[in-house]
Amino acid sequence: MAESTSLPITPLGRTPHRVLTIAGSDSGGSAGLQADLRAFAMLGVHGCAAVTAVTVQNTLGVREFHEVPIDVVAGQISAVASDIGIEAAKTGMLASREIIRTIVATWTSEGLDGTVPLVVDPVCASNVGEPLLHPNALDAMREELIPLATLVTPNLDEVRLLVGIDVIDDDSQYAAARALHALGPRWALVKGGHLRASRTSSDLLFDGSEVHRFTATRIDTPHDHGAGDNLAAAITAALAHGHSVPEAVRFGKSWVTDCIRGAYPLGGGHGPVNGMARLSRSTEC
Numbered sequence: 325m326a327e328s329t330s331l332p333i334t335p336l337g338r339t340p341h342r343v344l345t346i347a348g349s350d351s352g353g354s355a356g357l358q359a360d361l362r363a364f365a366m367l368g369v370h371g372c373a374a375v376t377a378v379t380v381q382n383t384l385g386v387r388e389f390h391e392v393p394i395d396v397v398a399g400q401i402s403a404v405a406s407d408i409g410i411e412a413a414k415t416g417m418l419a420s421r422e423i424i425r426t427i428v429a430t431w432t433s434e435g436l437d438g439t440v441p442l443v444v445d446p447v448c449a450s451n452v453g454e455p456l457l458h459p460n461a462l463d464a465m466r467e468e469l470i471p472l473a474t475l476v477t478p479n480l481d482e483v484r485l486l487v488g489i490d491v492i493d494d495d496s497q498y499a500a501a502r503a504l505h506a507l508g509p510r511w512a513l514v515k516g517g518h519l520r521a522s523r524t525s526s527d528l529l530f531d532g533s534e535v536h537r538f539t540a541t542r543i544d545t546p547h548d549h550g551a552g553d554n555l556a557a558a559i560t561a562a563l564a565h566g567h568s569v570p571e572a573v574r575f576g577k578s579w580v581t582d583c584i585r586g587a588y589p590l591g592g593g594h595g596p597v598n599g600m601a602r603l604s605r606s607t608e609c
């Protein structure tokens with residue numbers, strides 16, 4: 325699928341690939357598990373969801389969030405794993421250290437570690453900087469969850485929090501990829517989308533030896549809510565289809581670029597990227 329922008333469609337009546345998002349709810353419908361499930365549906369996979377937190381938010385901001393009790397987080401993952409099965413999973417907003425530790429313990433006890441691809445999007449804050457992860461949870465993210473990841477997908481703010489590197493150019497982006505990979509994931513993707521001065525959006529993928537760069541023309545829009553979720557969700561769907569990590573990231577990049585191109589105004593604040601942008605090209609979803 326190296327150059328492809330589409331995933332195959334499952335014939336009607338057959339079970340599609342099964343994926344799980346472990347994420348927070350966005351009442352505004354732009355990011356979080358709402359964006360993930362929309363992307364999964366668009367990409368023809370069966371999306372399951374383990375809810376970690378409920379945010380009270382609209383396009384103007386996150387007013388508050390409430391964590392789901394840890395036994396309920398664990399129970400959702402176990403219920404899906406033990407019956408439906410999981411072919412790939414992603415994590416998004418995890419809110420607290422206790423929730424991260426619960427996910428790590430459940431992922432391991434369900435025998436998913438090393439067998440099911442796991443994409444960790446280390447969400448720390450909303451797109452306008454409101455915290456979505458307790459600061460005391462960073463160590464658990466860094467030392468316990470990221471080592472289980474097939475792929476970790478931080479933006480530049482998350483890179484700074486996780487490995488203390490300010491990415492300002494290609495060299496520092498590579499240094500950040502090395503530092504992230506040293507935390508233990510199989511692959512690290514350092515997303516360059518937040519380097520606003522650059523005319524391109526260039527992401528660097530690294531597995532300790534191979535380096536891949538994925539570059540798209542920068543699309544300037546204030547409506548970028550849910551971009552990170554859509555990228556990680558599309559990568560997860562492609563992994564469930566059996567694609568390699570570089571192929572899946574190439575696919576996800578082309579997917580999210582279309583979503584950003586189709587971004588729309590909503591409410592009075594930051595609108596979402598358009599997770600349905602490819603509906604007009606339904607045979608390519």
Ligand code: PLP
Nearest residue numbers: 348355356417450550551552553
């Ligand atoms: N998950 C939830 C519940 C959120 O509210 C947000 C941002 O507000 C995110 C994830 C991350 O969103 P983005 O894809 O814009 O980074």
